[in-house]
Amino acid sequence: MTRGAAGAEWSRGDLLVVPVLLGAIALRIVSAGYSLWFDEIAAVTLAHQPLDHLWSGWMAREANPPLYYTLLKGWMALFGSGDLAVQLLSVAIGTAGIGAAWWAARRLGGTGAGLIAALLLAISPAHLDFSQEVRSYILAQTAALFACAAIILYLERPRLAPLAGYALAAGVALYAHTTMALFVGLSNFALFWLLRRDRPALLRWILANALVAMLWSWWAWISLGQAAGGDTAFGWITRPDLPAALTMTATVYLPFYVASERIVFAPLLALAWLGGLGWFAARDRRPAVVLLAALTLAAPLLLWAVSQRLPIFLPRTLFWAAGPATVLLAVALAAVPSRPMRGALVALLVALQIGALLRWLPERETEAWPQTLATIARIDPHAAVIVEGDAMGVAAEHYRQAQAPGLRIFIVQRPAGAVDRWAEGLVAAPHLDAGSARALLAREGRLFTLARGDYDPAWLFAGIGVAQPLPESARNRQPHLASWRVR
Secondary structure, eight states: OOGGGTTTOOOGGGGGHHHHHHHHHHHHHHTOOOOOOHHHHHHHHHHTSOHHHHTSGGGGGOSSOSHHHHHHHHHHHHHOSSHHHHHHHHHHHHHHHHHHHHHHHHHHHOHHHHHHHHHHHHTOHHHHHHTTSSSTHHHHHHHHHHHHHHHHHHHHSOOHHHHHHHHHHHHHHHHHOGGGHHHHHHHHHHHHHHTTTOHHHHHHHHHHHHHHHHHHHHHHHHHHHHHHTTOHHHHTSOOOOHHHHHHHHHHHHSTTGGGGGGOTTHHHHHHHHHHHHHHHHHHHOOHHHHHHHHHHHHHHHHHHHHHTTSOOOOHHHHGGGHHHHHHHHHHHHHTOSOHHHHHHHHHHHHHHHHHHHHHHHHHOOOOOHHHHHHHHHHHOTTOEEEEESHHHHHHHHHHHHHHOTTOEEEEEOOOTTOOOGGGTTOOOSOEEOHHHHHHHHHHHSEEEEEEBTTBOGGGGGTTTEEEEOOOGGGTSSSSEEEEEEEO
16 A cells, blocks of 8 residues: 555455554543542542633632533433542543544554554553543644544645634644644644645644634633743742653653653653654654654643743643654654564564553552541541642542541631642531641540641641551551541
C-alpha cells in the first residue's frame, strides 16, 4: 500500500482495532475503583454545583474551565457518584481518544500504523492513569487527537466539514484545560506555514480560529485575571530548569512512565526520542506528519518557556501532546521497510509498556480517605477530627457520610497567604480559630488530625497535646492521621 493510498483503502486487518479497544476498556475498568484523591474529590464537588455557577464568574475561584465538570455532572445524574462510576467517564473519554489516534495513524500510515497507535495507547500506563483519573486531562488529549484528525482531513482537502470538526474539537480542548491554548497556538503556527500557498484555505482556517477564540474569550479573560493576580492555584508549581523539563518530557513520552524519574539519563533519552521523531518528519515531509512533529517537539519547549514566567509545566499539562506523539511514532514504525525490524521495534515498545504498567500499578499513587476515616471510627465513632482549610474539609466530608457518619469534622484556617479559593463556601463543617481548636482538645481529651502535604494542623497542639501512636496502616498513605491527647 502506498502512503498516499493509506487513507482510502480498508482491509480486514482494520477490524483488529475492535479487540484492542475492548481490551483497553477492560484493563481500565478492572484496575479502577480505587478511592479518589484530593483533586478528584475537588472535581466531584465542583460537578455538584449548579450550572449557573459553573458557567459564570463564580468559576474564577477555579483554575480549570467548567466543561469537564459539566460533563461529570451529567454523567453522575445518570450513573451515580460512586468512585468507580465517576472514573468511568474518563474511561469512556480515553477510549474515544484511542479510537481517534487509530484513525489518524491509519490515515497517514495504513492499517499497521493505526493498530500500533491504538495498541501503544491501550497499554500505556500514562494513558491508563489519566483515563481513570476524575480530572480533565484525558478530555484535553482526546480533544487534541480529534482536532488532529480533522486537520489531517483539512490538509488533504480543505473543505468546511473537517474545518468545523477542528473548531469543535479545539473548543472542547480549550474548555477542558486552560493550557490547551498552547495546542491551538502550535496548530495555528504549523497551519500558517503549511497553508501558505493556499490562500483561500488559509483564510478559512483563520476565520475558524477567530470563531474559536471568540467562543473561548470568556474563560480566557478569567484565566488572564488569575495569572495576573498571582492566583494561588499556580503558586505551588515549581519553575522547571531544562533537565527537569526533559525529565517530565521523558515521563510523558517514553514507554517507562514514572520510572523515567528514576533513570539518570532520562533527559538524554527524551532528547534522542524527540530527535528521532523530528528526523522522520523531516524525511517524510507530508504536511500532516509535519503538523504532528510540530506539536510533539514544540509542546515541551513551549511549556518550559512559558513556565519561566508562569510555572505550569507538569507531566499532566504535557500529557495531551503524548497523543499526537504516539500517532507520529506509529506512522514512523509502520514506515520501517524491513518487516522483521518493524516487528522487533513494536515488540520492544510493547514489552517496555507492559513492564512499566506492571511496575506502576501496584505502586500507583492513591489516597486513603475512606480507609482513614474508617480507622478513626473504629477507635471512636464520634471523634472530633481537625483539618486545615476548606479544601481538606471538602475531602473529609466527601467520604464521611458513607464511611463514618458519626465523626465530627472541624476546620481551622490555613496560615496567612494559603488560600483554597475553589473550596470556599462548599463545606458546612464548623470553622474554628486556633484558640477554639485547643479548647476543643482540652474539653474532649482526645481528637484526631488529618494532614496532606502542607495542609497540617499539628502546629495547633504544640505544647498542649501529645501525639499518640497509631497502626502503621493508618500512617503510610495520605491523608496522614494523627491522634492527640491533652499533655
